Amino acid sequence: MTQTSPSVLSARGITKSFGGRAVLRGIDLDAQRGDVVTILGGSGSGKSTFLRCLNLLELPDAGTIEIAGTRAPLAHDRHGKARIANPKALNALRTKTAMVFQNFNLWSHMTVLDNVIAAPVHVHGVPRAQAVDRAHGLLEKVGMAGFAGHWPRQLSGGQQQRVAIARALATDPDLMLFDEPTSALDPERVREVLDLMRALAGEGRTMLIVTHEMAFARDVSSHVVHVRDGVIESMGPPALMFGPDASPVFRAFLSP
Amino acid sequence: MIRVAGLALLLLLAACHPRAPEGARELVIGTEGLYPPWNFTRADGRLDGFEPDYMRDLCARLHRRCRMVAMDWDGMVGALQTGKIDLIADAVQITPERAAVLWFSRPYALTTGVIATLRDSPLAGLPDRGAMMDFDRHGPDLDARIGRLRKGLSGKVVGVELSGAFDNFLNQSIGPHVTIRYYRTMGERDLDLLNGRIDATLEDESYIRPLLATRDGAALALAGPRMIGGSMGRGEALAFRPGDAALHDAFDGAIAATLADGTVRRLGLKWFRMDATPPVAGKLR
């Protein structure tokens, strides 16, 4: 986290509970432009929930979020329940981010091309022809050049996820959120997605990745964050986190 | 429902008396039960009216056990043809069209067709008020009256009972000049006449006269000529399955007796407030 890079993410004191069970118990996290932050943790540790709080797919109970200079419009009603203060500002925040889901979530009624151009055309107001041009470039980049006219369910999981990444790139987001992007893939398909993410990291994309791929975290991240029981148990550069001075708890997590 | 129940009862009776002589078998008489004062259904489900009264009289004269069942006119001829009922007593007008598929007794009543409208309708002033149009007596006089009627009704909406004798007359003689609405029951047609959906109805006098005497019917008035003959028929008669000569002839004889001894006249005055006895001459088939 070099001090000269501008801040892309600043999350402070994020808490969230579901039906009285505290899932996040106060998480602070920052990311600068070009950071690749992997978030590791056991299942139920709250790592995915934290990621989904950042673009407000989940409403955090408390805390502040600022992404690329835009503050999340969080407010609380008189019972202390969190709510969205301003839907317009919410969408403005979300347009700064893009999310890649575990289950791809490509829109099944749209072709590959339409999936990629939907947000640029209908959210950002990019002229269609320009969006299509760019989409073809992105599809080539993710290795899906010949598939523009295909329907999502004609594709394998790995192919769908690569299209989903192209869709995420289409709006040139300040922050990319990856929610276990390889967990739903067949083992032989994991690699093609990880290679693509590795390439994006090399281009200086700011990425927040929830994953179970330890080798990827070690080799590609600029920072590794270990979440446990809704708090950050330890964090640091991979050299530290995967080295002999790592926290014993994280070491135990790595080799149970 | 009633029809099904009637059929079930019939089957049951047949099963109980496999060798019952023909003369002892109960006769099933079809009627609509929705055509007051000819036949109608009381609140308790009992059939009443001119025809229930009259059929009781006829059956007594013939020493036959009879039972009247109510059913839609739609299915009545079919029920007769398939033997579910033995005869129809439903103010059936003798028309040439029907005579092709039914055997008619001699008429036991003769009533005319009349036009009814709302009292304040422009149709209330139709010409030839009360004059008799006999469609079996062709001539310039009749043609002129048809012409005036056509002109008077032109552009109006006239409601008639579906398959009633007046339906044919309207179609054939007034047809394209009026809009005809067909109703399955009199009650529905009367409602639409009273609320103004239709401008007039063509209906039997025996039905309209008692209606005019009711509270709702007071808003109605007769208009234009009275009609008889032609497709409107020459009186009401019982209908039998073609070929059922024994039953037909037996009832014919009984009807003749009731015409002669004043029974029909008495019942007509009771139910129609008029004597509907047909002239002695007419015996069709």
Place this chain on the structure above:
Amino acid sequence: MDFLGTTSLGLLRAVPVTVLLFLASALGASLVAAVLVAMQQARVTQGLARAWIFVFRGTPLLLQIFMVYYGIAALGPIRHGFLWPAFREPLFCAWLAMTCCCSAYIAEVLRGALGAIPVGQIEAALACGMGRWTRLRLIVAPQVLRLALPAYGNELVMMIKSTSLASSITVLDVTGVAQQVIAHSYRTLDVFCLAAAVYLGMTAALTAVLRRIERSLDPLGSAPR
């Protein structure tokens, strides 16, 4: 043969009435259904939408037709009001009753489809910052259409057949004409068979159109996941 020919011709001449009633009711019912589904999304209007569906789905269409035709006509304000020219017409009354009744069924079909949209499809739209209307137009509506189409098509086929009830209030549709022919000819079976054939023809045409739409919406011939 001559009788059957004339009768067929008469029945076919009544097809436009049946088709008009069907198309107008299908359009009206679908629009009202969309409004009902929208109303169910907001707490204030939810009760009203539910009551509407409860009433119109829970009572026979024939009864509703009679209520509109004879019941409403008996109300003074309607009979002497500016709406009377509409309520005077049996075809309008049949249309109104069918629109109300079928909207309740279609609303339930749409609501089911709305609930069946995979959550992930919506989240993907939310995550890229789509506003409510863009989401509705681009994601929700096409998905609802796709998911609802089989059941919606069923409703439409039922509606074609339900139009025959209009004959009970003097509309001369295919059934009305059939009853008229029977009343004069006493040939129940052959006339009803001809009428049935006419309805079969109409439902077959509708089914073909629906299948075409289904295929164009879903070129691979399988439901969305």
